[in-house]
Amino acid sequence: MNYKYSEDFKRPVFSVIKLHFPSGKIEKLYSDTLKTIDLFKPYYIEESGNYSLSVLFANNNLKTDSLTYDFKLNGKETDVKIDISFYIDRQQTRQGGQWLEKPPIPHGIIYVTKYYKAPKSVLINLDSTKLGDEDYKGPFFKLTNNSRDTIYGEYLPGYFWGTLSIQRNDSTWSRKYTGNIDMEFVVKPPLSPDSSRIATVGSFGMFKKLAKTSYCYELLFTKDKKSRGASLYENHETFQWWAITDEFYRLKYKFKIE
Template sequence: MKLDFRIYLALITTIMSLTASAQGTFFLSYSNNCSVEKPNALITLQKPDGSISTLVDELKGVYQQDSLPCEHGKYSLLTVIRTKYCGNDSLRRSFTVNEKEFVDCRVTLEHNVKDRYASQCNDSIFECDIEITKLHEKEDGVNIRFIKYNDDRDADVPGPLFIIKNNTRDTLCGEWLPGYFWGAVARIDKGKRLFYKVGYLCSSWVDSPPLYPDSIKYSWIGSLGNILRPGRYRYRVRYYKKGNKTDENKSETKEQADFRWFARLDELYSIYCDFEVKEVK
């Protein structure tokens, strides 16, 4: 049985919790999927004032379940993997937080073959994937609207269909593939938090150009669309600006004899559209 500690629902669901205050918010999702020689992790976050918060300490049973407020400044995330027979290893990743930024951090620990492309490879290695995503509200000039709902499951795009217009000077790229603006949907229930589901994703679609200035793109749930039951919904699309990469955003890899690390930092913008699916008479 896989051990899976999640501070909040990740992968296909995300809590929409952007606040209107001057402070940002930090969420951590940690998953330990190792089934052989179970390692344990220590994850800490150093804040701009130098103070350190322990987010995960598996030896002590510590798991930070609440979001942390973030202020403007530089943060440092330290992840330490501790094992019984292979020793310890660690990676530190720094990032800067601006006002009102929502920071989504996911740390996943797995035990895989050292050379995944060699069918006869029996050597194993601990892999740790660290993904830090800074989320912003959409900028003025990027607009989305609901076009129609198709209840035919055999249609090219079943479910809701949207159109996005780029009135900015930036070239925009979809979260999953640059030329596709696949979104996630959450059912609106009064008094309840929104949980977004993105549906099926396929990265093997044919290349498509990004969203250039003064252009439009169609958008739908996941790669294939999705039929929804009647109700009110909120649709969310995330995108990034082409060429908006800095030294801080560069991916980082590190490999030792028994440990392999992947760390990356992304910045995404979110745009929303409310719509309603009505009963079919």
């Protein structure tokens, strides 16, 4: 679980986050005023069934608010990520020919991301025939969809931008390099069955030439055509809650340059 609140809040935010399991067990994940926390618990959410997140927000100069957010697991997930954040939204309204600032409204955002192994019918290989330039660098990968499903990119439907890790020695790997992400690319359709597409590291690639070592390319894609990003979940009088549950398939490809 990742939790944070923005510098917009002049006083500490006190939050309580509890996870309700299908078995009826309730576990408190967080209860504090820390601005950020990263809680990692492998093999923690493995039970299939209906889950609920209960989130309490309290700030000295703002009204306390809370939300219960439900999501479901089928037991096939490799891992589940929960992100919760708070910030203040400042908007303006036009009255009598003038722009007036509305009272600031705190927003709470909940992301639940479920990850699955990519189906074996979706293939990826290094494409050494494609050469990069100053604007679009390598490495380039050929992504082939032999499944019966249309698949969509993590950021934009028709683009497949992944991460790259580099093997440092026999036992350690670098962090995942994402590269730059540009959401302003022109519209491109998703990848339909029995077709292929080029996949890169971020929007513009990373290296003109790969050094001699081993690499791991990781790509996320989805079968869901809905737009990415949280949507308004509950609109309270002095607080807004935004939420989304996403599902991604994780495709890993290790290769070596000799």
